Amino acid sequence: MRALVWHGKEDIRCDSVTDPEIEADRDLIVKVTSCAICGSDLHLFHNFIPAMLPGDVMGHETMGEVVETGRGLNGKLKKGDRVVVPFTIVCGECDQCKRGYFSVCQKSNRKKHLADKVFGHTTAGLFGYSHLTGGYPGGQAEYLRVPFADTTVQKVPHGIPDEKLLFLSDIFPTGWQAAVQADIQPTDTVAIWGCGPVGQMTIRSAILLGAEQVVAIDRLPERLEMAEAGGAITINFEEEDVVERLNALTGGEGPEKCIDCIGMESHLSPSMPDTVYDRAKQVFMAESDRPHVLREMIYVCRPGGLISIPGVYGGLSDKIPMGAAMNKGLTFRMGQTHVQRWTADLLRRIEEEQIDPSFVITHEVSLDKGPEMYRTFRDKQDSCIKVVLKP
Amino acid sequence: MKTMTSIARLTNITRSEGDPKVIRSGPSSRGIPDSLAKGLGWFSLGLGLTELLAPQRITRPLGMEGKEALVRAYGVREIGSGILSLSVDKKLGLWSRVAGDGLDIATALTVLRPDNPKRDNVVVALALLLGITAIDLIDAQATTVLHDRRSGRRRSYRDRSGFPRGVAASRGAARDFKTPPDLRHAPPLAAVSPRTSAA
Numbered sequence: 113m114r115a116l117v118w119h120g121k122e123d124i125r126c127d128s129v130t131d132p133e134i135e136a137d138r139d140l141i142v143k144v145t146s147c148a149i150c151g152s153d154l155h156l157f158h159n160f161i162p163a164m165l166p167g168d169v170m171g172h173e174t175m176g177e178v179v180e181t182g183r184g185l186n187g188k189l190k191k192g193d194r195v196v197v198p199f200t201i202v203c204g205e206c207d208q209c210k211r212g213y214f215s216v217c218q219k220s221n222r223k224k225h226l227a228d229k230v231f232g233h234t235t236a237g238l239f240g241y242s243h244l245t246g247g248y249p250g251g252q253a254e255y256l257r258v259p260f261a262d263t264t265v266q267k268v269p270h271g272i273p274d275e276k277l278l279f280l281s282d283i284f285p286t287g288w289q290a291a292v293q294a295d296i297q298p299t300d301t302v303a304i305w306g307c308g309p310v311g312q313m314t315i316r317s318a319i320l321l322g323a324e325q326v327v328a329i330d331r332l333p334e335r336l337e338m339a340e341a342g343g344a345i346t347i348n349f350e351e352e353d354v355v356e357r358l359n360a361l362t363g364g365e366g367p368e369k370c371i372d373c374i375g376m377e378s379h380l381s382p383s384m385p386d387t388v389y390d391r392a393k394q395v396f397m398a399e400s401d402r403p404h405v406l407r408e409m410i411y412v413c414r415p416g417g418l419i420s421i422p423g424v425y426g427g428l429s430d431k432i433p434m435g436a437a438m439n440k441g442l443t444f445r446m447g448q449t450h451v452q453r454w455t456a457d458l459l460r461r462i463e464e465e466q467i468d469p470s471f472v473i474t475h476e477v478s479l480d481k482g483p484e485m486y487r488t489f490r491d492k493q494d495s496c497i498k499v500v501l502k503p
Numbered sequence: 504m505k506t507m508t509s510i511a512r513l514t515n516i517t518r519s520e521g522d523p524k525v526i527r528s529g530p531s532s533r534g535i536p537d538s539l540a541k542g543l544g545w546f547s548l549g550l551g552l553t554e555l556l557a558p559q560r561i562t563r564p565l566g567m568e569g570k571e572a573l574v575r576a577y578g579v580r581e582i583g584s585g586i587l588s589l590s591v592d593k594k595l596g597l598w599s600r601v602a603g604d605g606l607d608i609a610t611a612l613t614v615l616r617p618d619n620p621k622r623d624n625v626v627v628a629l630a631l632l633l634g635i636t637a638i639d640l641i642d643a644q645a646t647t648v649l650h651d652r653r654s655g656r657r658r659s660y661r662d663r664s665g666f667p668r669g670v671a672a673s674r675g676a677a678r679d680f681k682t683p684p685d686l687r688h689a690p691p692l693a694a695v696s697p698r699t700s701a702a
Contacts (some may be wrong), residue, residue: 117525119511122537122591126529133521157532158591167511167518167525212683222519249523257521295688298675316665322675338660343670380592395586418688443688457680466676471665474658483532487650494655 114503115253116482118168121159124483129169132249132257137184140261142195146274147251148173149482149499150199150282151308152375152424154490156242160376160400161426163226163243172199172239173281174251175274181261188262195265196280197251197258198451201237204263215448220260221246235448252482254503266455269463275470276462278500279313284469285454287313287373290422291321292454293445294369301325301362303412304344305405306373307335309498310422312342312472314373319343320466323369327361329354331379334495338472350383355412366414375423378404386431393430400427410437421446472498479503536645540593543642547585547600554578565628566621567614577607594650597643604636 117127132141150173155161175196178189189195202209203219217236221227223246227234230244237259240250249257258264268277287310296302302323304314307330318326319342328339329347336346347357358367380387386404393399409419410433419442437444461467474497477485485499511525518524531538554561555578558571567574580603587596611632615625648654666673 113523114529115523117511117528119528119531122533124532127525128527128529129523129525132523135519135521139521165514165517167514169523211685243517247517249518253523292680292682293686295682295686312665316673317677319666319670319674320677321680322678334658334660338663341661341664341670342666343664343674391592395590395592416689445686461677465667466673467665468667469665471663474660480529483530486532487534488655491650491654492652495658495660496655497660 113254114479115169115249116171116479116486116501118156118164118170119166122157122487124157124170124486126480126482129253132253132255134180134182134257136259137182138260138262139182140178140185140189140258140265141180142174142176142197142251142256142258142265143179144174144176144251144254144256144503146175146278147171147253147479147501147503148278148281148283149252149485149489149501151310152241153486155376155424155426156240157486157490158377160394161242161244162230163247165243165247168240168242168247169249169253170240171250171252172241173278173283174239174256175268175278175281176256179255185262189265189267194268194270195258196268196277196455197239197256197265198280198285198455199239199241199282200264200448200451201239201246201248201259202263202452203260209263212450212453214450214452222259223247238448252479252501254479263452266452266459268459272462273470275473275476275500276468277459279309279469279472280451280455280458280462282449282451283309283313283472283498284458284467285451286310286422286449287315288317288454288458289449290314290371290373290420291317291323294318294371294418294420296321296323296369298322299324300369301327301358301367302369302371303327303329303358303367303409304371304373305329305409306423307332307339307346308373309472311335311373312338312497313469314371314422315339315342315344316467318371320461325361327358327367332492335497338497342471349379350381354408358412362414366412366417368414368417369420370409370413370417371420372405372409372423374405375421376401376403376425376429378402390430399430401425401429403429403432407431407433410440410442413440413442415440416442418443418445422449424448473500475499477501534645534649536642536649537593539638539642540588540597540646543600543639544585544588544593544596547581547588547596551578551581551583551585554581564621564624565611565614566619566625573610577603577610580606594643594646597639597646600639601636601643604632604639608632608636
């Protein structure tokens with residue numbers, strides 16, 4: 113089959129690879145009908161996430177049709193079923209899964225020893241996201257093996273286009289969880305840094321959850337336009353002072369809820385000297401992340417407020433103003449998304465037409481074009497916001 | 504189609520039996536200018552280390568004895584350019600190489616004197632420097648164009664709300680959602696200070 117394979121920094125290729133095979137009773141094989149490139153794939157593209165190896169298949173936003181099932185699925189899933197494959201692999205049996213904390217499933221990471229060493233304790237296995245999270249082949253491919261399939265996948269009905277359902281695999285639940293864990297109240301101003309795909313989904317989630325004001329921060333006109341179309345007040349940080357504008361919008365008190373949809377690779381600019389400092393440290397491997405957004409959020413957030421972090425951080429961050437965070441009594445909530453906790457509810461909201469997540473797709477191309485689309489997406493060329501690949 | 508790289512073959516030992524394994528590789532997402540930048544980055548590192556650790560190997564053939572400290576400083580500069588050229592900020596690395604080339608040429612010209620017994624070597628070095636400068640310049644320009652954000656169409660997404668019923672009707676449409684107990688925060692801030700208009 114064909115698959116997008118990581119060969120090194122900025123080196124993705126559409127390779128011929130062997131087909132995946134059933135290994136365990138709860139496995140199934142999905143024939144991929146649609147998959148997408150995620151913003152967090154760019155962290156792998158840049159080799160900022162440790163433990164990627166040449167030959168790893170990329171991709172963690174996937175959906176398709178079941179073509180082969182393991183013996184242990186007991187009819188829960190059968191050939192011809194249409195499924196969305198969340199990026200988190202979950203056993204459904206461990207204490208964390210039983211609580212709904214699926215992204216920290218205790219059993220699904222088959223390279224648990226690596227995660228134990230790096231994180232202290234293991235987190236869930238993820239598709240196509242380094243050997244720290246199991247080294248599972250990803251779904252930017254024609255076929256995908258799904259372990260623990262009965263508890264991992266979300267069955268979806270026929271008759272709804274892939275484009276409306278695909279993002280149940282990651283960015284829609286990620287944006288939703290980012291907003292839900294901020295416990296949005298009708299009086300809240302919610303400030304969202306980053307208008308990439310997760311930022312766009314977070315904006316829509318905050319609107320659906322009834323925030324009084326949603327403020328979106330970015331610098332790219334097309335992304336700000338899309339944010340505005342979704343009901344956000346926008347701030348172009350290259351033209352306005354973010355802190356001043358947020359304070360102006362909140363009577364000088366700062367937003368109650370701040371959401372970081374950027375993560376470890378903040379935009380680099382001499383006008384934000386801390387990003388240059390972080391980049392220099394990254395080059396010399398003295399720091400892995402550029403946490404500019406985190407610093408700004410801690411500074412501007414209202415005392416007693418909440419900081420929600422769906423953006424991916426990879427390792428070590430410097431100069432986090434913990435003094436301000438502690439004295440202001442801020443609450444931090446973060447983590448990979450517990451996708452399976454939200455998918456059924458979000459599927460219903462799509463079916464009821466509360467939201468149509470396909471609005472975010474700007475490019476739809478064949479899998480063969482994947483390598484060049486990684487570059488287009490990374491360089492933000494051609495007004496690219498979200499790429500869907502068709503194997 | 505390229506054949507499978509030996510490194511990818513080696514990593515197959517980390518994969519389970521049912522995992523896909525590379526048979527043949529396709530074209531890379533790296534453009535030609537990116538690959539050239541990688542080569543120039545390694546060249547910078549090699550040259551920089553030589554200048555830093557053995558400056559006399561540069562100064563002696565060029566009749567620049569006594570300028571070892573300067574050559575060491577250039578070595579540090581070269582290493583910096585190399586690291587940047589190998590990083591995702593390769594544009595900066597390549598342009599810093601071009602600037603460094605200018606400095607190297609200017610330095611070489613200062614020893615292109617009739618009384619320098621190694622004058623012929625300096626002429627050869629200058630020719631090499633001009634050649635390298637041309638390559639650096641071409642690659643810096645090509646890399647800048649390849650990764651220019653302004654490439655492609657400028658599209659408008661003003662009509663992409665994502666809400667089939669419109670924004671106004673969708674505000675609070677998920678009010679049936681109950682925040683799970685583990686994700687609740689502070690009580691509603693009913694008596695907040697007055698806000699300015701959202702407009």
